[in-house]
Amino acid sequence: MATRLVQVNVKARDEVALGQFWADALGWGTSSEGPGVINVEPPGLDWPDPRALFVDVVRVPDPETVRYRVHLDLATSSAEHHAALVARLVGLGAAPVDIGQGDVPWTVLADPEGNVFCVLEPRDLYADTGPVAAVVVDCDDPRALARFWAGASGWTVHEVDDEHASLRSPAGVGPYLELLRAPTGDSRRWHNRVHLDVKPEADDDQDAEVARLLALGAVRADVGQGDDVSWAVLADPEGNELCVLSPG
Structure with missing residues (x-):
């Protein structure tokens, strides 16, 4: 039995506009289910594929104003690429934001709906990831959360402290999932606008996989999904929502 980490889910007021922003930002295409x-x-890949985490942009009623616990880091290959990418993203509707990062070599932006993301300075580690270097999750205990997500994602732990x-x-391809120790405060009361699926x-059974993740420390979560959806909504041991999709 196993589950695979396959996509990032982003809530939006205007899914068409935000989806087009992220398609243009990443150089990818769009479709609609x-x-x-x-x-x-990503062009040329059939979902799911370990070389990329696909992005689903989903319309919801006006999301709450929250402290974002999950964000994307984008990769760059040179100082010139970094500067050009930031300028292009701002031209697409992103805006520089100050989240208390101080004097750092990366650039912090927000997409047109306020979702924070980072454009990293060139790093050898991310030279082969594609446009998304990493999905970053703020947490209290990276060691414990890594144990859960290794079981939930099927991914290999490369570093942990x-x-x-x-x-x-x-497979040694695609972006990283990074769990970063950071103060979380009262944000556990809120649903995330960005989560993992x-x-x-x-040939696996969805109910059995849900039971396995519950045994690893997940809990069931209600985000207003109702009883007629094909996925199961859980939260990881630190309260980050995730969806267990139907097998395939």
Whole structure:
């Protein structure tokens, strides 16, 4: 039995506009599986694929103002690429933001709906990840959360200490999942606007996989999904929502 980390889910007021922003930002295309959902997809890859975490932009009622616990880091290959990418993203509708980062070599931006993300300075570690270097999750205990996400994602733990954990597909391709120790305060009361989706293999049983993740420390979560959806909504041991999709 196994689940695979397959996509990043982003809530939006205007899924078409935000989906197009992220498609343009990443150099990807878009499709739609139905009203209210825009799929942002790398060219030439069929979902799911370990070389990329796809992005689903989903329309919801006006999301709460929250402290974001999950964000994307974008990769760059040179100082010139970094400067050009930041300028292009601002031209697409992103805006520089100050989240208390101080004097750092990366650039912090917010997308047109206020979701914070980072454009990293060139780093050898991310030279082969594609445009998304990492999905970063703020947490209290990287060691403990790495154990959960290794079981939930099927990914391999590359580094772990008291401040940071890093996981990547066992195929050694695509972006990283990074768990960063950071104060979380009262943000546990709120739903995330960005969360991760995992998917069982085609011959696995969704209910059995949900039970396995519950045994690893997840809990069931209600984000208003109702009883007629094909996915199960859980929260990891630190309260970050995740969805267990139908097998495939």
